[in-house]
Amino acid sequence: MTMQTHIKTFAPARPIWCAGCGDFAVQGVLEKSLRKMDIPPHKLMLLAGIGCSGTIQNNLPCYGYHALHGRVLPAAIGAKLANPDLTVIAAGGDGDGYAIGAGHLVHTFKSNPSIIYIVMNNSNYGLTKGQASPTSPMGYRDNAESGLDSILMGLSFPAATFLARGFSGNPEQLERLMESALEHTESKKGFAFLEILSPCVTYYDTHREWRARVYNIDEEVGYDPADRGMAFQRSVQLKDQGRIPIGHIFKGEHASLESLILNKTELPPAQHKIGSDGHREQYDKFIDSYMG
């Protein structure tokens, strides 16, 4: 940390977001939580998708990566598996994560790597001027499809371990959610999925609507986030009532991907010293196994 101070690297950029965009709150909460959790910038790998939200990595000191559209999750998993000592955070929007990249979300729920995925959901494609997204309601700009609920989708995966939704208009709760997510991944428990309702003030301003509809499930007496059935039932009920549950919706237990596939007696892939990693014995065995 002390080293960092006098070394000149990229100067974090100023956000490109419109004034009033929900993404400002997301970044603020993220920075605060990282500080609170004492995660140094050089340990942080922040990967972002394509879209307005996909610029967040430029705005804070980190090892940042700007992924291809929809591909932030596989890249983040690759980084985590290659170097599990890094704090790996993937971030993107609802178009990036639920449309072009939806297949990867499914398989990330299924595989449970210890990474955080922040989806800044604004229910439209802001960067390309407001087209309908996978979470836009029916009727928005002649949208003929109803929106998807990523948390309900996540609940159907036995390996899902952390499903939460926050609202940029409720930064206090968002902070708690972000810290929980970080705690979850730092303690190697698996995939922390955090969808954040983050209104787009320019093309689809849902701020007032969402403020009226959000329902803080963390405050509900008797709600048990460890109860998958209850999580599903309440999510469906609330949805039917026109409400959007926010808070720790589900917390489960499942072995993390990296704990299952990394060789525990070896250094992880990225920490091997190239050219002198001492595996000659395995190489000889390989050759022997192909000798007739």
Next chain:
Amino acid sequence: MSSNNGRPILEDVNVIVAGQGGDGSLTVITMLAELLRTNGLNVYTERDVLSRIRGGHAAATMRAFTGDRYCIGSNINLLVALDEEAVEKNARQLDSKSIVVYDDSGGPVPSVLPEGTKVYSAPFNRIAMRTMRRELYKNSIAFGVVGRLLGLEDETLRETFIKHFQRMGQVILEYNLEALGLGFHLADEMGIHKDEGLYKIKKTAPEKRLLITGNESVAFGFMVAGGRFFCGYPITPSSEVLETLQKWLPRCGGVARQTEDELAGINMAIGAALTGARAMVATSGPGFSLMQEGVGHCGSGEIPLVIVDCQRSGPSTGMPTKPEQSDLNLMVFGGHGDFPRIVLTPGHPDDCFYLTAEATNLADKYQCPVFLAMDQALSQNIATVEPFDLDGVSAVPGKRVEAEDIEKLGVYKRYEFTEDNISAFAAPGTPGGLSLVTGNEHNEWGLVSTDPVNRVKMMNKRMGKIEVAKKELPRGRHFGDSGAKIGFIGIGSLFGVILEAMEDLKKEGIKTQYLQPRTIWPVLEDIPAFIDKCSRVYVVELNAQAQLAHILIHQGADPGKIINILRYDGIPYRPAELVKRVLEAESGSKIKKGKKEAKLQ
């Protein structure tokens, strides 16, 4: 077959076992190959299957030989045909001296055989059903006859069975041994007695050789060069790279991941590469098409990645089990925008090992995508090769900086402009080396920039890396008479075919020379120089559009000297077929329709 006197010593024999998928052709060939190997012979095997698990014509071919051969020979000495179709499909490879062992359970041998071919018929299928109640033992019965014909001892054949079937359980072993005994009995009835086969096998201690495919060699080359992260999605004919690495990489602390699709595959490998792990993906045409966006991204973001393309017949789903070399354009020119890349072209499993190790080093050094252009035959055929020289391969790290280096520099720019156009890499986790990696155009810091001056400088930096790389990229290998007027150029599995066709042409009094390119992008000086010194060069390719020739012409090769020999029917070349094409072209005769042969303008 009455006497064993005067039997030739087995120096070069080609055997094909053919039937329906699931008939066990591959099992017979695999066991024969193992057996002949232990008798000191070298082997090369090829499979011809359909993209299905059972049914459809399926054949396995084996060549056993002394010395060096790199392909299946021109003439099949022994055809084991388990049905009529097997005879019909393979008759073209037989001659008057060939021998056919035919299962006549379904009818008499079709009259398509060359005159003089000797046929041994027996109802293998019916005997298997009658005696053993399972048709699947017919290949074990046939094996007895084939072993006898090849001059192998009964006891040796029995030992091979024990070695091969024991792991499947005592019951299966016993049934198969019983079937083998039936085979010996049948052979006796046919007059092929013990020690009275076609050949005498001069037993020598086997040379220390590996029996390995190109795909397995690629996997190993990557591993030895420090490759520690691999992603793949099952696709014929590349899946063995994934399977081999899934078995071996974790033992070396690596990760070999089967992803949900090729998009995830290349992007997960990219994620690992970003942290400094050496990464690779392997795929075939359709998967490679899906990966295109990722390839360009590596070019723009300067991310090291090895990409193995085991080419099969395209376009689209094409013919998944058939060899082709028709993704060359995609490797060399694919992806949107301009970016640097290197395309290497190995020609035999040992070459696959060394060039993959090289590719892994080059990707790290030049921070760009490096391709290995394979083809189905090179990927999946099995060959005996000299044991790989592990001391001759080293994993050379690229330009990397650690915390101490950065501390000394006081400044770190991921995309710094440098003399050799290569910017130092600080792996995430390194204190002080914070950076931004992006496919967007960016400045030295990795921040997005559309500044025109920076844009041009940055593009030139990236493309300039290839100019630097040119000095050390693998040059082609020369074979044949260096003064010959007629030249050959061909890559991948054509390597062995061309070498043997040259021998045959020499017997006809035609001297030739051959350049086996090992880098086709960038085009190095060795290829145009080779073309210049010949009066005409046959560029042999497994595709319809002469992709390699066009790439070479695009880079300055003399089109007036290039004659294309193209094949895209999915059938691998036999040396004699290539000789015929060359002789026809040399005499200026007309070529059969459908197999275009044109001088490029």
